[in-house]
Amino acid sequence: MKIEAILWTGVAVFYIVIGLLYLAVGGDTAGVVLLLLATGLGGLVAGWVWDWTRRNGERVENRADVDAIDSTGVVGVYPTASLRPLALAIGVTAMFLGIPLGSWLSMVGIAIVASQVLLLTRDTDT
Amino acid sequence: MTAVDPTVDPDREAMGGADPDRLVEIDDFLGDPDAHGPRGLPRTIIGWLTTTDHKALGIAYIVTSMVFLGIGGALAGVIRAELAEPGLQLVSVETYNSVFTIHGSVMVYLFAVPFGFGMANYLLPLQIGAPDLAFPRLNAFSYWLYLIGGAVMLLGFVADGGAASFGWFAYPPLSGAAGTPGIGADMWIVSIILTGTSGTLTAVNVIATVTMMRTPGMTLFRMPILTWNMFITSFMVLVAFPVLSGALLMLLADRQFGTHFFDPVDGGSPILWQHLFWFFGHPEVYIVALPFFGVVTEIFPVFSRRPVFGYKGLVLATLAIGALSTSVWAHHMFATGDLVLPFFAATSLLIGVPTGVKIFNWIGTMWDGSLSFEAPMKFAIGFLVTFVAGGVTGIMLASPTLDFHLTDSYFVVAHFHYVMGGTVIFAMFAAIYFWWPKVTGRLLSEKLGTWHFWLLMAGFNVTFFVQHLLGRAGMPRRVPDYRPIENFELWNKISSFGFLILVASMVPFLINVVRSLRSPATVGADPWHANSLEWATFSPPADHNFTWLPPIRSERPVFDLRWINFEGVGAPTSADAWEARHDHDEQWLPLHQWSDEEEQKRTTGPRPIERTSEGQSSDEDRADGDRGDDGEEIT
Amino acid sequence: MTSRSPLAPPITDQADDIDRVWDVFLYLALGVLAFVVVLVVYVVIRFRRRDDRLPQQKHYNIPLEIAYTVVPFVLVVGLFAITVVTVNAIDDTDTDPDLTVHVTAFQWQWEFEYPESGVRIIGGADTDAPELVLPADSSVLFELESLDVIHSFWITAFRFKRDIIPGTVTEFSVDMSDDAAGEYPNAGVCAEYCGLDHALMRFSVRVLEPAEFDAWLVEQANDQEVAG
Numbered sequence: 003m004k005i006e007a008i009l010w011t012g013v014a015v016f017y018i019v020i021g022l023l024y025l026a027v028g029g030d031t032a033g034v035v036l037l038l039l040a041t042g043l044g045g046l047v048a049g050w051v052w053d054w055t056r057r058n059g060e061r062v063e064n065r066a067d068v069d070a071i072d073s074t075g076v077v078g079v080y081p082t083a084s085l086r087p088l089a090l091a092i093g094v095t096a097m098f099l100g101i102p103l104g105s106w107l108s109m110v111g112i113a114i115v116a117s118q119v120l121l122l123t124r125d126t127d128t
Numbered sequence: 129m130t131a132v133d134p135t136v137d138p139d140r141e142a143m144g145g146a147d148p149d150r151l152v153e154i155d156d157f158l159g160d161p162d163a164h165g166p167r168g169l170p171r172t173i174i175g176w177l178t179t180t181d182h183k184a185l186g187i188a189y190i191v192t193s194m195v196f197l198g199i200g201g202a203l204a205g206v207i208r209a210e211l212a213e214p215g216l217q218l219v220s221v222e223t224y225n226s227v228f229t230i231h232g233s234v235m236v237y238l239f240a241v242p243f244g245f246g247m248a249n250y251l252l253p254l255q256i257g258a259p260d261l262a263f264p265r266l267n268a269f270s271y272w273l274y275l276i277g278g279a280v281m282l283l284g285f286v287a288d289g290g291a292a293s294f295g296w297f298a299y300p301p302l303s304g305a306a307g308t309p310g311i312g313a314d315m316w317i318v319s320i321i322l323t324g325t326s327g328t329l330t331a332v333n334v335i336a337t338v339t340m341m342r343t344p345g346m347t348l349f350r351m352p353i354l355t356w357n358m359f360i361t362s363f364m365v366l367v368a369f370p371v372l373s374g375a376l377l378m379l380l381a382d383r384q385f386g387t388h389f390f391d392p393v394d395g396g397s398p399i400l401w402q403h404l405f406w407f408f409g410h411p412e413v414y415i416v417a418l419p420f421f422g423v424v425t426e427i428f429p430v431f432s433r434r435p436v437f438g439y440k441g442l443v444l445a446t447l448a449i450g451a452l453s454t455s456v457w458a459h460h461m462f463a464t465g466d467l468v469l470p471f472f473a474a475t476s477l478l479i480g481v482p483t484g485v486k487i488f489n490w491i492g493t494m495w496d497g498s499l500s501f502e503a504p505m506k507f508a509i510g511f512l513v514t515f516v517a518g519g520v521t522g523i524m525l526a527s528p529t530l531d532f533h534l535t536d537s538y539f540v541v542a543h544f545h546y547v548m549g550g551t552v553i554f555a556m557f558a559a560i561y562f563w564w565p566k567v568t569g570r571l572l573s574e575k576l577g578t579w580h581f582w583l584l585m586a587g588f589n590v591t592f593f594v595q596h597l598l599g600r601a602g603m604p605r606r607v608p609d610y611r612p613i614e615n616f617e618l619w620n621k622i623s624s625f626g627f628l629i630l631v632a633s634m635v636p637f638l639i640n641v642v643r644s645l646r647s648p649a650t651v652g653a654d655p656w657h658a659n660s661l662e663w664a665t666f667s668p669p670a671d672h673n674f675t676w677l678p679p680i681r682s683e684r685p686v687f688d689l690r691w692i693n694f695e696g697v698g699a700p701t702s703a704d705a706w707e708a709r710h711d712h713d714e715q716w717l718p719l720h721q722w723s724d725e726e727e728q729k730r731t732t733g734p735r736p737i738e739r740t741s742e743g744q745s746s747d748e749d750r751a752d753g754d755r756g757d758d759g760e761e762i763t
Numbered sequence: 764m765t766s767r768s769p770l771a772p773p774i775t776d777q778a779d780d781i782d783r784v785w786d787v788f789l790y791l792a793l794g795v796l797a798f799v800v801v802l803v804v805y806v807v808i809r810f811r812r813r814d815d816r817l818p819q820q821k822h823y824n825i826p827l828e829i830a831y832t833v834v835p836f837v838l839v840v841g842l843f844a845i846t847v848v849t850v851n852a853i854d855d856t857d858t859d860p861d862l863t864v865h866v867t868a869f870q871w872q873w874e875f876e877y878p879e880s881g882v883r884i885i886g887g888a889d890t891d892a893p894e895l896v897l898p899a900d901s902s903v904l905f906e907l908e909s910l911d912v913i914h915s916f917w918i919t920a921f922r923f924k925r926d927i928i929p930g931t932v933t934e935f936s937v938d939m940s941d942d943a944a945g946e947y948p949n950a951g952v953c954a955e956y957c958g959l960d961h962a963l964m965r966f967s968v969r970v971l972e973p974a975e976f977d978a979w980l981v982e983q984a985n986d987q988e989v990a991g
């Protein structure tokens with residue numbers, strides 16, 4: 003994960019440099035703020051990756067001399083087919099469409115989203 | 129045996145007179161394609177509505193975005209028909225304004241970006257040896273949000289007052305409640321919020337997948353360039369899309385709740401919108417383009433039989449483009465005069481450098497190669513030429529001196545149709561012809577592909593080249609009518625005629641697709657003799673992608689395996705891998721095999737995907753009702 | 764461009780400069796395009812597949828890679844230098860002009876006002892495109908104001924446009940060439956999409972010799988006094 007960490011740190015450094023440069027040449031406030039926020043985004047991921055690497059060490063996947071055979075075991079648990087994503091998407095759409103079309107639609111949307119999120123968390127328990 | 133990084137490997141001698149019998153065929157490793165459970169796409173409607181499989185969702189993305197391409201293309205037809213003659217003939221001004229707004233919005237938000245995400249969905253896990261994306265349900269959610277969000281935009285046409293009509297960048301105050309009343313405009317805003325959110329979620333998914341799910345040996349600098357570009361694109365999405373969503377929420381609040389973010393009458397700032405929008409909008413251009421750069425970087429090496437030239441330089445160039453693209457936004461605003469012009473001129477011109485590097489990387493890949501011109505290669509070369517033509521006008525527009533005259537004219541229209549339209553279309557078809565055998569198990573006709581290519585090349589350039597002249601001569605964009613000045617009419621007629629050729633070029637393509645789908649699926653794993661991991665599985669791939677993985681010692685694992693009997697050609701592989709070549713009848717790295725029992729379980733609960741060193745024993749382990757307690761963590 | 768071009772000739776000193784920069788960029792762009800196309804055609808012909816042999820598997824060539832990074836970089840620095848020099852001259856607003864024109868844009872017409880003499884020319888919905896009259900061989904300052912949405916004041920013969928943002932007054936100045944006199948019937952348009960009849964927001968430009976212009980201004984002032 004070292005390279006990833008360096009990569010994301012580089013992102014943060016780039017944005018802080020360009021952000022300060024833009025500030026120095028008299029850039030607009032919105033632009034400066036956005037560039038500094040991008041610094042934060044890069045820093046956030048970089049921090050997470052550094053921390054992960056510190057706690058877990060280098061991943062076997064990142065070594066140049068390993069084969070798939072060297073990392074046996076569970077790769078991941080994959081969910082089965084599910085109607086929840088579709089229902090959730092309909093709910094979110096209704097939520098936003100309610101803003102111009104009428105708050106009743108937003109209410110329906112919120113109900114769908116809440117119920118589906120609840121069911122989704124229960125799904126992964128089993 | 130120690131690993132050798134091929135990028136620091138000494139020059140390798142050309143192979144002369146290679147004995148074809150000693151070449152390794154991937155199919156020999158894979159065995160019976162149907163011995164590992166079901167392959168291919170869902171067969172029922174319920175199956176499609178509930179799928180979380182990255183391949184099914186990838187196809188859904190791609191098909192949906194192609195449908196939107198058709199709709200956007202039809203709207204373009206209305207525009208070109210109206211402009212074929214001065215005056216108003218075909219549609220009312222109101223309709224025309226909606227048509228060009230939705231044309232732009234559909235092409236940018238609903239076609240180009242989602243097509244890239246579709247490729248990311250389908251190909252990225254395959255290219256890094258993963259069984260799926262990191263978050264399959266999130267992925268399904270993203271897709272449905274995109275589809276429904278897109279439908280909301282188009283439904284604007286039937287809303288009271290018609291669809292949004294303020295152009296795809298929706299400058300307030302025109303896009304405010306007074307400038308554009310009507311529900312259609314609000315639906316447009318909601319639609320972009322939804323599809324933007326969908327894109328952001330997909331980006332998170334891609335970044336998590338690339339970071340955590342690469343197969344052992346697939347180091348960052350062995351990833352295929354397409355995967356790299358998707359990774360960088362996803363980062364740009366994370367920077368750019370939330371800004372757009374935020375700005376759109378502000379705009380929606382202005383329209384619906386009476387706030388005054390962008391309303392100059394009450395102290396708001398229309399310029400603020402432009403900064404926010406273009407902070408999204410310029411990265412967006414590269415978000416559209418980078419996946420397609422990745423596509424051609426996959427194709428050139430395969431049909432040149434050469435490695436990517438300057439792999440690391442190419443990755444660095446892409447990183448530079450990604451970084452710089454978020455600091456050039458205000459070059460869309462030069463004409464406002466309220467800017468630090470030199471800063472944005474410098475960054476905008478500078479971004480031409482890494483872009484130029486890419487072009488030479490591509491030519492360098494073909495240089496000294498052994499080039500064959502199957503349809504994917506034709507389209508990739510078409511892409512290259514189109515892209516350079518669009519790139520050089522980009523340099524002109526990066527200079528405010530020239531941009532003051534050219535911006536908001538047809539010159540800009542021509543420029544971005546070359547860089548966003550042409551390159552995307554050419555690279556998209558290159559991708560379709562290239563990965564079609566992998567996805568369907570069938571080939572497309574080369575003869576029809578050739579017709580398709582040349583018609584597209586002619587149609588595209590006839591349509592858009594004259595628009596440079598129109599813009600320089602003073603035709604503004606977004607007009608349904610123009611004065612019958614000398615040459616304006618002629619050039620517009622040429623452009624409209626070119627559009628007809630463009631439409632005609634789709635005929636051989638569609639015939640090709642239909643004919644291919646009716647033929648039996650007989651193609652093996654690796655029909656092109658390609659390089660990256662997606663060719664190391666069946667066509668179409670097995671459920672959860674791999675039953676077996678070759679050793680990964682370079683960015684071309686499949687190439688290395690094919691040439692494993694020739695020392696000094698591919699990257700040397702490990703001792704295990706050398707061992708394996710001697711009896712590759714035996715599956716030396718089965719990842720997964722299906723039992724009936726498991727097949728049943730597949731439909732009732734989550735299941736772990738394991739890598740085991742011995743094939744059969746893993747089935748028993750899992751039959752013990754292993755419902756994933758120990759499998760939560762992706763290792 | 765040939766004489767058949769519908770593009771109006773440049774009528775300000777700034778436009779002359781811009782056209783010179785245009786030529787530099789244009790020929791460079793065509794050169795780069797031609798270079799790459801020739802390279803691609805060469806590669807396609809020279810390296811087409813002749814037999815089944817595997818070509819040389821060269822991954823990189825550091826000196827060459829540095830070269831094709833540095834050369835575009837140098838070109839870009841050169842273009843940047845040209846840009847900065849010219850753009851500063853173009854963007855420099857003349858605080859003591861010979862003439863000030865106050866332009867008001869509104870959906871979907873123009874009003875041109877000459878504040879020193881109080882002359883106003885307003886385009887109406889049912890009238891022909893309004894005509895902007897300017898003196899040759901003088902410096903002119905344009906103050907731009909919008910009553911509703913964003914417009915953009917584009918005179919093709921200036922090779923220049925400036926956006927008109929509601930809530931602020933934007934401005935720019937030009938030095939009219941001494942040989943600028945003439946009629947430019949198609950030279951002015953609104954370049955920023957501004958709603959329904961955006962396409963009809965056009966105007967014409969007429970440039971008079973300074974003396975004729977003064978006479979015209981007096982005549983207009985008298986006419987408008989009579990009418991008003």
